[in-house]
Amino acid sequence: MRIGVNTLFLIPGKVGGSETYLRHVLAKLVxxxxxxxxxxxxxxxxxxxxxxxxxxxVTEVPCRVRATCRPRRILFEQLALPxxxxxxxxxxxxxxxxxxxxxxxxxxxxxxxxxxxAHYPEDFSWAARRAxxxxxxxxxxxxxxxxxxxxxxxxxxxxxxxxxxxxVHVTPLAADxxxxxxxxxxxxxxxxxxFGLGEPYILTIANAWPHKNVPALVRxxxxxxxxxxxxxxxxxxxxRGMADVKxxxxxxxxxxxxxxxxxxxxxxxxxxxxxxxxxxxxxxxFEGFGLxxxxxxxxxxxxxxxxxxxxxxxxDDAALAFDPANEAAMADAIxxxxxxxxxxxxxxxxxxxxxxxxxxxxxxxxxxxxxxxxAARRA
Numbered sequence: 495m496r497i498g499v500n501t502l503f504l505i506p507g508k509v510g511g512s513e514t515y516l517r518h519v520l521a522k523l524v525x526x527x528x529x530x531x532x533x534x535x536x537x538x539x540x541x542x543x544x545x546x547x548x549x550x551x552v553t554e555v556p557c558r559v560r561a562t563c564r565p566r567r568i569l570f571e572q573l574a575l576p577x578x579x580x581x582x583x584x585x586x587x588x589x590x591x592x593x594x595x596x597x598x599x600x601x602x603x604x605x606x607x608x609x610x611x612a613h614y615p616e617d618f619s620w621a622a623r624r625a626x627x628x629x630x631x632x633x634x635x636x637x638x639x640x641x642x643x644x645x646x647x648x649x650x651x652x653x654x655x656x657x658x659x660x661x662v663h664v665t666p667l668a669a670d671x672x673x674x675x676x677x678x679x680x681x682x683x684x685x686x687x688x689f690g691l692g693e694p695y696i697l698t699i700a701n702a703w704p705h706k707n708v709p710a711l712v713r714x715x716x717x718x719x720x721x722x723x724x725x726x727x728x729x730x731x732x733x734r735g736m737a738d739v740k741x742x743x744x745x746x747x748x749x750x751x752x753x754x755x756x757x758x759x760x761x762x763x764x765x766x767x768x769x770x771x772x773x774x775x776x777x778x779x780f781e782g783f784g785l786x787x788x789x790x791x792x793x794x795x796x797x798x799x800x801x802x803x804x805x806x807x808x809x810d811d812a813a814l815a816f817d818p819a820n821e822a823a824m825a826d827a828i829x830x831x832x833x834x835x836x837x838x839x840x841x842x843x844x845x846x847x848x849x850x851x852x853x854x855x856x857x858x859x860x861x862x863x864x865x866x867x868x869a870a871r872r873a
Contacts (some may be wrong), residue, residue: 495869496531498584498600501572503591505509505561507758510701511785512607515667516590516641520544522858526554530862532777533582533862535575537561555582568625586638587871588861592626594633601638601868606630608643608804609650610784614705617734631655638868641665641861644804645781665860666808667785668852669792673765685766694772695725696828697795699764699786702735707800707818709742714777714825716746722832726749729767732756758759768793773831773838776800779818788852791845796838798827810851812844862872 499520504513524546525533532552534544538560552714553577559570576598579587586601587594594604611618611626618626634640634655640662642648648662686692696715700706708728715726731739731754743752757769768774774790776799784805790797791812799809800818809815814831816823831838 495866496533496585497865497869498579498582498587499532500566500575500587500589500591500594501534501544502537502557502559502575503561503589503593504537506540506543509591511667511783512591512605514687514785515605515607517544518668518670518854519590519665519858519861520546522854524549524861525714526858526862531583534807535568535578536683550810558711564622565624568593568629570768572597578820586865587866589633590641592633593629594637596636596790597630597634600872602631602633602636603639603865603868604642605641606634606647606651608647608780609654610652610705610780610782612654613780614703617703617705617850619705623706639663639864640873641864642743642805643667646804646807647782663860663864664859665864666852667783667788668854668857669785669788669849670761672761672795673768673789673792673855675765677762677766677769681762682766683770685763686770687766689727689753691725691753691767691770693770695727695753695770696711696773696775696832697727697729697767697771697790698775699729700731700776700778702731702739704738705737705778705780706735707779708735708739710818710821710824711775711777712739712742712746712752714821714828715752717822717825718829718832719868722829723748723751724752724772724832727753727755727767727771729755729759729764747814764789765793768795771795773798773828775824775828777818777824778802778805781805781808787813788849791842792849794842794846796841797845798824809845810848812841812848814841 527643541556547554561567576595590605634657652659704804774795774797780803797813799813801815814827816827
């Protein structure tokens with residue numbers, strides 16, 4: 495079978511979780527079975543960034559379009575990609591980034607990772623909202639199958655895209671296999687020194703979009719008892735909503751103890767920051783999955799998490815949960831973990847067991863099964 499992979503949405507280092515999802519699933523997918531051939535339809539930004547093309551069964555198809563110009567990318571995806579897929583003999587096209595060609599000769603499988611634009615339209619520009627409201631539901635309805643990340647997201651896809659539940663398949667994310675690996679102590683200390691960090695500190699990984707609820711975490715941090723006044727480290731904070739985050743920090747009596755790390759981080763740097771945290775806090779109001787929760791657990795950090803959306807599916811019984819709309823409850827959950835060493839140790843142990851429920855290999859197997867069934871229906 496010849497499988498096409500539509501990577502036209504991907505701008506390396508700029509699209510967040512959808513890049514993590516594509517790269518991890520693709521790496522496992524092409525290693526599963528060398529009998530299938532894969533053609534990666536790449537834009538100008540991501541061409542040459544896929545190590546999988548070194549394999550004999552993977553080819554890269556460069557496309558003369560930039561994803562940074564979204565209108566042109568969408569037009570190319572709708573008009574030119576179907577012709578390219580036909581000329582390359584594609585038997586099923588997988589589009590991992592929400593949108594896909596609405597008219598194409600081969601079966602289409604699209605990944606609708608979440609319905610953020612439906613729940614939090616304020617996170618997007620007017621043009622982006624219009625485009626997503628038009629394209630995402632239509633791509634899902636036209637597809638032979640839809641992939642998503644959680645049962646919560648599946649219910650959302652069925653509801654907002656009006657897709658039959660039997661055509662929506664849950665293929666969850668997983669923590670990176672290197673998260674628990676050895677990193678020399680000297681290397682770890684270099685990372686901490688680079689960001690001016692000592693131990694202990696409270697950590698979150700999130701962008702500044704309003705639904706990430708970071709200002710509430712800043713306010714909750716400000717109410718912790720004086721003896722628990724550890725620094726709050728905010729990693730990945732940038733983009734829409736940044737003004738609200740900065741305003742919350744400016745108003746905090748502990749503003750000097752809030753550290754923003756907006757730099758691009760390597761995986762080893764990220765794992766180091768996780769490992770040296772005393773507690774990981776995830777205050778989000780909405781998540782299609784919530785991968786940082788698993789990453790924190792994989793690195794042996796106790797997790798305090800919002801109880802919103804898909805997150806209870808991800809952490810099961812391995813996190814101390816709170817209502818993200820209740821800042822006092824958030825602060826109390828953080829306080830409990832910092833004060834109670836037995837509770838913290840229990841959460842770490844539960845977290846390690848919970849991480850084992852998820853695997854990129856299993857996700858790739860599920861993805862391949864859906865692609866094969868979609869192709870077989872046309873055959």
